[in-house]
Amino acid sequence: MLMWFPSPYPDELFYSVLCRYYLSSGIKEHYLVKKQLFGTKAGVKMATLYPNAAVHAVLSQLPEGVFDGRDMILHHTPFLYYARMHPQQEREVLLDDLLQGRSKTPTHLWRTFPKGDYALRYCPLCIQEDTKIYGEAYYHVEHQIPLSSVCVRHRCRLKQITIDNPRLALNNKFYPLSTMETDREPDMDVTAAELQVSELVREYWRLPASVSPPACNNLYQTLLNSGYRTIVRQTGLNIDRAKLYTALCGYHEAEVVKKIFGENISGTMMNRIKTWEQLLPDRYILIQAMLDLPTKTVFDPEPIWDNLREKIGRMAKQGGFCTLRQVAGELRLKQYEVNAILRYYDMDPFWREVPAGKSQTARKGILRCTVDEAELERIRQYSQGLGYHCAGAFALDCMRYVMEKAELSRR
Numbered sequence: 001m002l003m004w005f006p007s008p009y010p011d012e013l014f015y016s017v018l019c020r021y022y023l024s025s026g027i028k029e030h031y032l033v034k035k036q037l038f039g040t041k042a043g044v045k046m047a048t049l050y051p052n053a054a055v056h057a058v059l060s061q062l063p064e065g066v067f068d069g070r071d072m073i074l075h076h077t078p079f080l081y082y083a084r085m086h087p088q089q090e091r092e093v094l095l096d097d098l099l100q101g102r103s104k105t106p107t108h109l110w111r112t113f114p115k116g117d118y119a120l121r122y123c124p125l126c127i128q129e130d131t132k133i134y135g136e137a138y139y140h141v142e143h144q145i146p147l148s149s150v151c152v153r154h155r156c157r158l159k160q161i162t163i164d165n166p167r168l169a170l171n172n173k174f175y176p177l178s179t180m181e182t183d184r185e186p187d188m189d190v191t192a193a194e195l196q197v198s199e200l201v202r203e204y205w206r207l208p209a210s211v212s213p214p215a216c217n218n219l220y221q222t223l224l225n226s227g228y229r230t231i232v233r234q235t236g237l238n239i240d241r242a243k244l245y246t247a248l249c250g251y252h253e254a255e256v257v258k259k260i261f262g263e264n265i266s267g268t269m270m271n272r273i274k275t276w277e278q279l280l281p282d283r284y285i286l287i288q289a290m291l292d293l294p295t296k297t298v299f300d301p302e303p304i305w306d307n308l309r310e311k312i313g314r315m316a317k318q319g320g321f322c323t324l325r326q327v328a329g330e331l332r333l334k335q336y337e338v339n340a341i342l343r344y345y346d347m348d349p350f351w352r353e354v355p356a357g358k359s360q361t362a363r364k365g366i367l368r369c370t371v372d373e374a375e376l377e378r379i380r381q382y383s384q385g386l387g388y389h390c391a392g393a394f395a396l397d398c399m400r401y402v403m404e405k406a407e408l409s410r411r
């Protein structure tokens with residue numbers, strides 16, 4: 001049983017608290033301190049980004065009620081960042097597994113974790129500030145999430161501690177930040193996009209544990225509204241993925257985009273983004289930063305407006321005499337595109353069905369009207385513009401329209 005354990009500082013990483021325990025224990029041998037902390041589970045990896053059984057192992061060595069495991073996982077590990085895009089119920093299951101010491105890293109995260117020489121990171125100005133306030137420096141949770149490159153508080157670039165074979169080393173030994181050789185010179189040369197991405201990472205991590213993606217996808221809708229829309233015959237509306245990829249490379253460093261999305265955005269990837277099935281927040285965050293969309297809007301259960309649907313809905317409601325060609329002209333779209341959109345929105349056509357050509361059925365009745373040449377020309381032009389093959393067909397349809405309206409109002 002551990003008799004004493006340090007209280008975590010604000011936003012302190014769980015591993016950092018372990019390091020401070022090590023420091024204050026006065027014991028030099030790392031394995032002995034690991035044994036004290038984890039008991040029979042002394043072989044546990046204690047510095048992974050996604051929390052594991054280490055939290056449960058330490059807390060079960062402490063007298064009951066000293067620390068709240070839930071609080072430790074939510075506020076002292078990046079758990080909420082990595083579980084943010086899960087439905088709330090699934091997140092609770094993941095959390096419960098960790099609290100019970102059954103740790104399973106969600107498989108979608110395995111591939112995305114940084115490998116090689118990625119080590120813990122720090123901000124030189126946070127070190128100064130923390131040392132002043134708390135008497136020692138410590139690792140902050142939000143600095144460790146790989147997508148983040150800037151300390152949001154001080155707007156300077158994060159730096160990485162120097163150790164050999166960091167992944168192995170950090171899991172086996174304690175490297176308290178206050179004992180590490182650190183670069184004290186802040187590097188303020190950061191881009192607006194980098195800062196913005198780091199701010200979003202922090203927001204995704206800090207949102208209340210109950211917040212998950214809503215039923216609507218306002219991020220996707222904003223893409224549609226912002227000119228990344230293409231219209232496809234079969235599926236209706238889609239995102240122009242090549243255009244989006246190019247725009248992302250223009251906004252962020254092309255290298256960053258390549259690291260997060262790969263060489264391009266595949267159709268499957270875009271679908272997973274649209275349906276929130278993409279579980280790592282990184283891709284959403286890069287798109288969101290470029291669109292300058294607030295996190296509140298992304299997680300808002302209220303759908304934002306759809307500018308195309310709004311426009312087409314207004315036209316449908318207005319009613320009156322109109323043809324498909326006219327609607328397409330007003331929307332500056334092709335006729336097949338308007339049809340595809342209507343299918344996508346599950347709306348009924350609200351225009352006159354223009355006959356394709358001269359009717360084959362024998363027509364005996366003849367209707368004549370006399371007009372002067374100027375007016376005839378005007379009628380011809382008008383009927384052509386609306387898509388009628390001749391002025392007579394247009395005239396006939398106008399009369400039908402008036403009669404249909406009259407019948408409708410009589411009902």
Ligand SMILES: [Zn+2]
Binds near residue numbers: 124127152153
């Ligand atoms: Zn800082």
